[in-house]
Amino acid sequence: MKTFWKNGDAFVWLTGGALAMALLMVTGLVLLILVNGLGFFWPRTMYAFTLKDGRTVVGQITMRETVPQPDAAEGTPERHRIQIRQGNRDLYGMDFLWVDEDAIVSRAAPVELAVIERREWGNFHGRVEALREGAGGRRVEGEEAWLTLQAALPAAHALNAQILDVERNQIGAINAAQERIRLQVKKLARQGVTTGAAVERLESELTELQADYGLKRKLLATLREGSGTVIELSAAGDRRAELALGDVVRAYRPNAMGAGAKARFYASKLWEFVADDPRESNTEGGVFPAIFGTVMMVLIMSVIVTPLGVVAAFYLREYAKQGPMVSAVRIAVNNLAGVPSIVFGVFGVGFFIYVVGGAIDRTFFAEALPTPTFGTGGILWASLTLALLTVPVVIVATEEGLAAIPQGAREASLALGATKFETTWRVVLPAVMPSILTGLILAMARAAGEVAPLMITGVVKLAPTLPLDGQWPFVHLERKFMHLGFHIYDVGFQSPNVDAARPMVFMTAILLLLIVLFLNLAAILIRGKLRKKYAVTAL
């Protein structure tokens, strides 16, 4: 035992143990997220429960827990209750139901129980009774109705895509053009021109667009009418319902699916999650706009923070005369990294949005006032705020890299008649590149996970348009955007349907982790290449 202490084995165990502890916590966290999130899209068995009071409940089991019995005598057997997702929010008023297992008389899993994902009101759980085609079409019942429904779905989806295209792109373009003309008219009016050729020309253009808009509305109305096919449904408790074919996202029978079909279904849900827009106040559908917003914001932030931080670090290390003043600045920069992020958010609102954005609005978008263009939260201001938040990280990393470059490298260049700038540009900058990327990696990891300052500088719960789209000028830095971190907060804590949203929280967390991982891996790869190219170890 004495030698154990003497050899320093204790210290090895202590350090190893600390590392193991840290790893355990991290893997525990990741595992928790994975377990809770990844199972969400797997189709679960649909049960039809018969309860003691004679009711029937149809749904999927989402949770099982012990009923607490604080007053029970010792030895009382444990009782359990299950949470059933019964769906049919429109019929029953709530999606989820807790049932004591004692109250269940029997449970069965009939094959014909179907889950129908709807565009509104969440899932329908029940049976498909019949399918009625519109405008004098036929009516089919039973199994044939199910098969007809499956066959008709792709066409219905195509129709929906078309409606979306008309709504978003075609009418969106008309709206944008109208807005531009309206602003031009307003601009002329501000200059005192209310009549004349220019105004008339604009007004005639406006009329043309209005006519166009009317046509699109008509087109939309016909499209919305669709095939007129209606599905007749029945749910537990002898409830009847009808559903237009166009409102169906998916219809499936989990009890009839094999493992392969379930896997295909899982993949399709996963794809929807990463590639589609959210539905039902973010509790269903996908998170694509949030992914897009997160990545775009991080990239804009990188583009801003890297030059700023690198140039500042170069001044501090290469040009400034080292002394108490520079040391003070250095300490201040380091401390800046410890300032709570919400403080940066407040600064972003106060300075970027109100001062800078307001000035931009008054100068370039005066005709749109009082509606703010840049004078309100947007992806540019959020990125700038985060750039400010992360600039100390880049400065510190770059400075450390600069300090590690041997003086010999600089002297060799200077001795050849290079100026200080040539030396910095041709020798020092390439050598410090890996350190810059290290700083950038840290900055990106911090920025991607930050939520607090974004909430007040431009992130919203639901953004109807992406900051990058087909409308001129294509990049809309003034637009509000969605963000995965905020999405987690919103879905988890601001959702009207908490039970349905919970798995979405975990899935979104997985995505956020993956994106951070992906961005970091990309930067690490580039850094590895640069390190190889500009190795300075031999100096």
Add this chain to the structure above:
Amino acid sequence: MPPDTRPVVPPREVRADALHHPPMVEISHLSLHYGTKQALDDVSLNIPPNHVTAFIGPSGCGKSTLLRCLNRMNDLVDGVRIAGTIRVHGQDIHDVALNVTELRKRVGMVFQKSNPFPKTIYDNVAYGPRILGTVPRAGLDEIVEKSLRGAAIWDEVKDRLQDSALGLSGGQQQRLCIARAIAVEPDVLLMDEPCSALDPIATAKIEDLMLDLKQRFTIVIVTHNMQQAARVSDFTAFMYVGRLVEHGRTQELFTTPREKQTEDYITGRFG
């Protein structure tokens, strides 16, 4: 009487009038302070063209400082004060009209630790000419080859010019640094203990090279190694605590030193 440990100086031709010709570098009454510490004290010295001049002396005697004055590398150190004049080609190097980068193009330098850039061999040699910007792209190949030949390393690297310079051995790296320095065709080549980190074979190669190079350049070398000074230099300056103790033909300085301090140093009684 201790045994004579003075290094053997091989006989070599030194133009009798070398010291009387217009010198390449004239140092007069040079004093230098780092803050409050005096590093050079009233040093006056002429360096003749196309010969090798060696600065010897114990550690901290100021020989490297003196060398670094010649291309104003000491400017990079904070708190340096310099008094006295240095003329290269008759021109005062502290003249405000003279750009320091111009001076450094005329006075090249090879450092104690080989310091090739983390670039390819080719880019290392081409660095100086590219900075100068006077050479057309096509002429660059020629200059690189000529410089590498001049530094006696061409045959070893001609097949891998696009490889990283950091893959070379220590001796090769040092010769590459010499090639890099001579690529800009300086008048004077300063060498700050160029062989102190090299093995004897690499050292011998560089010493041979110096004898070649003095046909084209004026070489000033700082060395700890008296045998090396004796082997390669035509003139030797012995320095001690910031002062120039003795300066003369290498053969004379090593065989018949005028000063007691010099004799003590070269016979190894201190240093």
